Amino acid sequence: MFLRPQGKMLVPSLLLLLMLPVTGAATELSVTESLQSGLAGLGVSGDHGPPGLVSPGSTGEQVQPEVAEEEGSHHGGGFKIVQWEWSYVQTPYIISVWLLLASLAKILFHLSQRFTTVVPESCMLILLGLVLGGVVLLAHEKQLYQLEPGLFFLFLLPTIVGDAGYFMPSRLFFDNLGAITLYAVVGTLWNAFCTAFCLYGVKLLGVIDEKVDAGLMDFLLFGALISAVDPVAVIAVFEEVHVNDTLFIIVFGESLLNDAVTVVLYKVYMSFVEVGPANVGTAECMKGLVSFLVVSLGGTLVGLVFAVILSFTTRFTKKVRIIEPLFVFLLVYLAYLTAELCSLSAILSMTFCGIGANKYVEANISQKSRTTVKYTMKTLASIAETIIFIFLGISAMDKTKWAWDTGLVACTLVFILLFRAMGVIGQTWVLNRFRLVPLDRIDQVVMSYGGLRGAVAFALVVLLDGEKVKAKDYFVATTIVVVFFTVMFQGLTIKPLVKWLKVPRSTNRKPTINEEIHERAFDHILTAVEDIAGLQGYHHWRDKWEQFDKKYLSKLLLRKSVYQKSELWEAYQKINMRDAISVIDQVGGQRVMVHSRRL
């Protein structure tokens, strides 16, 4: 689905970098700084909103008089036929050039077929980022571009999560919701605490150098942010591997749902670190627990509210078909921002908004709008992913931001792998007593190995306040190493591992009308059997939900003309259309071949 680049873009990047000195001292802003000055006006803040964003007022003001000076010099010199308006177009120009670079790199990457099958795109992107970072470092002695947390959390992450949430197969997601929630909550907590305590213990033992000035609280904070499985990395790596759907949905669902846990832990420990470890009492811990419930349930609720608003709105868009996609994008993004606004879990909000709205929106909007929404979201998500990985690579080259300690890095790596494996095994043992289809050893291996860390951890660690968390630089370096290790090493080796273990792959079958019928029929049959036995099992509840949906929700949220048609008919239409298109493609393909032979 996503194209990936390869790194041999030195020439254009050098050109770009050479342009910068030309424009003079006034314009030595990084991309993100100029963005920040724009964003400062919005008064953005919040827990994912970084300290970095709030500072721009001063830099913005500095720019103004210098720019005015330049413009003054323009006007003073008489009429010029052609003028160099760099300061005017600077920000959008740089952004566009970066996007262009990334996209061109993708094309180059796919020129080598053999390479693409072995090396996942995320690896190549990070390598490209490293190379570019090195170039910038050499040219400018300091790092101009980096992955700013504000940019990441406000623009890049929502794009990817929105795409993932909207196209999440909801049936599969809810079938496995128990497993997903267990791994997300219990698994992340286990990882966080164990890693933190073990690192602290190791520090007391002296394996970690004295220079790393961190107490238990600091390690707890670090443990919280390094232990969450990252959705961006999981998508990037798993989509190349094509494991079976159940396995993918469990790992991916976990990476989305653990956001609530990460947010709460991060905030709680930040406040503990600020307050000082001596002042932490049980009241604070209770507040943390309550906070978790509020954040997760609140985020979900916000998402569902927006889902209802979105579905309801699309019910009336028959006359304004052309802006239907806009509603989808805006409302899903607003779900994210609103949750951020109230410091709830934004990822949960966006995910559930997408899942909830998908069914009704896809039924309400026109075919063209469906296509537009699908491809725009995928394109944007692809771009965002590319930028994230490239900037991860570039940020790694910024020596001023990190400090190296071998003990810390090595121990962290060992601990996260170890505790991930232990956590997965333990939880799977518990889960298998309740699951219809148990998760076997091979699934567990893939799940442990697929617990990738990524850009979210990096953004969170960069957000740390260097004054309060003295060991920040060491943490940053460790996070970089961990992220690189998981994305690159584990990303590279997971494909051969999956093949070696003979993990059942996703078959990518086209859905047939037979399956649609049988799935529905079986649902009814099994519900009936459950009712006869007086069991209130899974099917019973799912059937109750379906009835509620049919009676109330669909009436409210679906367009009248759609509401009356059965879902089976819609499914039949889709399948028919897909088959017709594939026939035309085949025939058309043959015709093209005939033509080219004639030529």
Place this chain on the structure above:
Amino acid sequence: MGNKQTIFSAQQLDAYQDCTYFTRKEILRLFSRYRDLAPQLVPLDYTHQPDVKLPYELIGSMPELKDNPFRQRIAEVFSEDGEGNMTLDDFLDMFSVLSEMAPRDLKAYYAFKIYDFNNDDFICKLDLVKTLNKLTRNELTEDEVRMVCEKVMEEADMDNDGRLSLEDFQHVIVRAPEFLSTFHIRI
């Protein structure tokens, strides 16, 4: 625990354990569920093998099942007399087929039987039409139902005789790897 139950004789329990995929505990549990359906009809003492049948009306009139399009068919398929009157054996059989230990072929066979309304061992066009109407609660027009049925035949009918045999059906099911997990109830 132990052998203190008085509902079945020891041989009966053994026989049940052989015929179905259940353990002693599960059989006793299923018996109590069976009894809950009609406490006045089902005796607590099965050692003399009483000939007790739960009439179809009992199952058909359950409020949870009133919206379910397949309730009659299920009762008919899993009852000995084919009328929907269930003995305890039929009840146990039903859950045994749907349990996790039952092999895929057995499940496919019973699923096939449920669709086969006229009991001729083939799913013909009429059977499909009936199934579809039940699934869509008669919302589709005749033409639409006909079109969907044709597509189903097109996809599944391997020997091109205009109706689906058990082999055709199993072929379709084999291609859906989740069938085993979908057609499954845990007691």
